[in-house]
Amino acid sequence: MHFQTGESTEMLETITSLFNYWIAMILMMTGLYIVIAHTNLVKKIIGLNIFQTSVFILYISMGKIKDGTAPILADGIETYSNPLPHVLILTAIVVGVATTSLGLAIIVRIYEAYGSAEEDILMHKDMKESAE
Amino acid sequence: MSELNFMMQLPALQVVLPLVAAPLCVLLRQPNLVWALALAVATSCLGISLCLAQQVWQTGVISYAIGGWQPPFGIEYRLDELSVFMLAFICLIATLTLLGARQSIEKEIPGDRIHLFYATLLLSLTGLLGIISTGDAFNLFVFLEIASLSTYALVAMGRDRRALLAAFRYLILGTIGGTFILIGVGLLYMMTGTLNMQDMAARLPEVINTTTALAALAFMVIGACLKLALLPMHLWLPNAYTYAPSVASAFLAATSTKVAAYVLIRFLYSVYNLRWANIDIPLNEVLALLAASAMLFASYVATRQIELKRLLAWSSLGQIGYIVLGLSLATTAGLAAGTLHLMNHAIIKAGLFMAVAAVIFQQGGSTLMLADLKGLSQRMPWTTAAIVAGGLGLIGVPMTAGFISKWALLQALMESHAWGYIIVLLISSLLAVVYVWRIIETAYSRGPDTRIGRSEAPLGLQLSIWAFVAMNLYLGLQGSPGMSLVTRAAERLLGMEVSL
Numbered sequence: 001m002h003f004q005t006g007e008s009t010e011m012l013e014t015i016t017s018l019f020n021y022w023i024a025m026i027l028m029m030t031g032l033y034i035v036i037a038h039t040n041l042v043k044k045i046i047g048l049n050i051f052q053t054s055v056f057i058l059y060i061s062m063g064k065i066k067d068g069t070a071p072i073l074a075d076g077i078e079t080y081s082n083p084l085p086h087v088l089i090l091t092a093i094v095v096g097v098a099t100t101s102l103g104l105a106i107i108v109r110i111y112e113a114y115g116s117a118e119e120d121i122l123m124h125k126d127m128k129e130s131a132e
Numbered sequence: 133m134s135e136l137n138f139m140m141q142l143p144a145l146q147v148v149l150p151l152v153a154a155p156l157c158v159l160l161r162q163p164n165l166v167w168a169l170a171l172a173v174a175t176s177c178l179g180i181s182l183c184l185a186q187q188v189w190q191t192g193v194i195s196y197a198i199g200g201w202q203p204p205f206g207i208e209y210r211l212d213e214l215s216v217f218m219l220a221f222i223c224l225i226a227t228l229t230l231l232g233a234r235q236s237i238e239k240e241i242p243g244d245r246i247h248l249f250y251a252t253l254l255l256s257l258t259g260l261l262g263i264i265s266t267g268d269a270f271n272l273f274v275f276l277e278i279a280s281l282s283t284y285a286l287v288a289m290g291r292d293r294r295a296l297l298a299a300f301r302y303l304i305l306g307t308i309g310g311t312f313i314l315i316g317v318g319l320l321y322m323m324t325g326t327l328n329m330q331d332m333a334a335r336l337p338e339v340i341n342t343t344t345a346l347a348a349l350a351f352m353v354i355g356a357c358l359k360l361a362l363l364p365m366h367l368w369l370p371n372a373y374t375y376a377p378s379v380a381s382a383f384l385a386a387t388s389t390k391v392a393a394y395v396l397i398r399f400l401y402s403v404y405n406l407r408w409a410n411i412d413i414p415l416n417e418v419l420a421l422l423a424a425s426a427m428l429f430a431s432y433v434a435t436r437q438i439e440l441k442r443l444l445a446w447s448s449l450g451q452i453g454y455i456v457l458g459l460s461l462a463t464t465a466g467l468a469a470g471t472l473h474l475m476n477h478a479i480i481k482a483g484l485f486m487a488v489a490a491v492i493f494q495q496g497g498s499t500l501m502l503a504d505l506k507g508l509s510q511r512m513p514w515t516t517a518a519i520v521a522g523g524l525g526l527i528g529v530p531m532t533a534g535f536i537s538k539w540a541l542l543q544a545l546m547e548s549h550a551w552g553y554i555i556v557l558l559i560s561s562l563l564a565v566v567y568v569w570r571i572i573e574t575a576y577s578r579g580p581d582t583r584i585g586r587s588e589a590p591l592g593l594q595l596s597i598w599a600f601v602a603m604n605l606y607l608g609l610q611g612s613p614g615m616s617l618v619t620r621a622a623e624r625l626l627g628m629e630v631s632l
Contacts, residue, residue: 035308048307052311055311055314055315058315085318095281099307102281106300109288109296110296113296122297126294
């Protein structure tokens with residue numbers, strides 16, 4: 001009994017100390033699931049965004065140092081977080097925005113061409129077209 | 133002194149040149165002017181890359197510090213034998229496809245969007261050249277996304293509305309692949325504290341057996357395989373190649389998957405530095421198995437296609453199998469054979485897709501069914517001959533480029549005693565005979581109307597097609613220069629003593 005509580009606190013500790021990474025992984029899987037499971041193209045883009053955001057969290061978490069502050073050159077600031085992942089993620093966010101906007105632009109054109117943004121309807125229309 | 137300075141800026145210049153030219157294209161708008169600018173830029177990039185290749189061949193690796201920030205802290209452009217080899221042949225393919233692009237694009241893309249086509253093509257070229265030049269893992273991701281984003285836009289410009297859906301699917305899978313690479317780079321940064329690939333390789337041995345380093349490897353390999361469309365991560369490719377504008381198909385088939393293969397080589401050989409072959413995960417066996425299944429399955433599917441561009445796309449998937457099989461051997465001979473096939477297949481496939489562009493130009497329509505080729509040998513005898521030459525290259529008939537690299541791969545497989553894969557190679561080549569024969573047979577059969585006279589495609593397209601065919605035959609007849617180039621590149625990657 002005693003042994004069991006020790007084990008569970010240990011597990012709890014692993015979960016809490018890696019809390020950010022757990023969240024990143026959960027978000028990542030959620031995003032991927034949405035991309036795969038939904039037929040609506042806009043929802044797929046939303047899923048893709050969640051997926052990318054999880055990676056942003058992953059990067060930012062690894063830059064965090066316990067009790068660290070913002071990296072400013074000033075008196076009294078000795079421990080600070082690693083700013084490099086933040087800078088990298090700024091770039092990755094820009095890439096993500098570009099991807100989202102391109103994806104949405106393509107969806108607009110798909111909607112104009114087919115009159116729908118549901119993948120199964122689009123595929124049905126394509127099949128009908130190639131059958132004719 | 134100023135001349136010396138100029139020469140030293142070349143590594144950055146060839147990436148900056150198309151990047152600056154792309155917005156210029158949007159401003160100029162006038163189709164012919166924009167085409168001329170794009171062609172001029174691609175040709176200058178080719179010139180620069182040849183200059184760089186000569187430098188690397190004479191003096192060894194070039195390291196260029198962007199903005200004067202010294203590596204490993206700043207971003208480094210690092211050109212070794214493999215990178216200049218890739219740079220030169222990507223630029224060559226861009227130049228030649230652009231040479232034939234003008235009339236075909238005029239016909240396939242509405243007049244007010246032509247300048248945008250060239251702008252996105254140049255952006256894609258920027259990304260591809262950047263991926264090859266950079267020595268920084270995060271920078272590689274950024275360039276990869278520049279190249280991919282413009283590629284999605286290129287595919288979406290196809291005339292058929294199905295091009296849009298193809299582009300969207302490509303966007304989804306391409307972004308997942310790119311993000312996987314981003315995760316891999318992040319995990320490696322976490323373990324090594326550096327983004328410079330050279331530096332990473334030096335620090336990796338200490339942490340190679342941690343789960344994080346292995347997870348990073350898995351993410352990067354899967355990301356790169358998604359981008360290079362290795363079976364079973366290929367779903368985006370057939371539709372994208374089928375519905376993209378013909379010239380874009382030629383450019384993409386010859387460059388984007390090939391550069392993704394380069395990314396895989398960089399991660400496996402430069403960053404992980406062969407240590408991936410000695411870890412608990414049998415990565416090389418997995419890659420070889422996937423490659424073999426691509427060689428068999430994709431080639432088989434290619435024999436069943438009725439649409440010409442789709443047939444060529446599936447054949448590409450099979451040929452990607454050959455390339456990855458070469459890489460997976462983790463020997464100098466295997467890496468050299470894979471790299472050589474990378475170039476040879478790119479040249480052959482670009483020639484074939486340009487020939488398809490010529491046929492589509494003459495016959496109209498957005499897609500080309502195999503049945504439409506009937507009587508082609510009477511209407512377009514030269515283009516048909518070019519298709520035959522390209523087809524023979526795909527099979528790997530002696531005297532074509534395809535033979536040289538397949539022969540090299542065969543020898544590499546023998547050296548590694550991979551007898552099973554040799555059988556796969558032979559079966560896959562037989563399947564290639566089947567699908568190429570279907571094209572040739574239809575093209576030489578009597579057409580529905582024999583009275584139609586000859587009507588070859590315009591000169592630009594012809595020039596482009598025959599340049600590719602000539603290179604295919606030249607590389608096939610003169611096997612040794614190409615082989616010595618890639619062997620030296622492979623030796624450098626495997627960290628051997630390079631004979632200058």
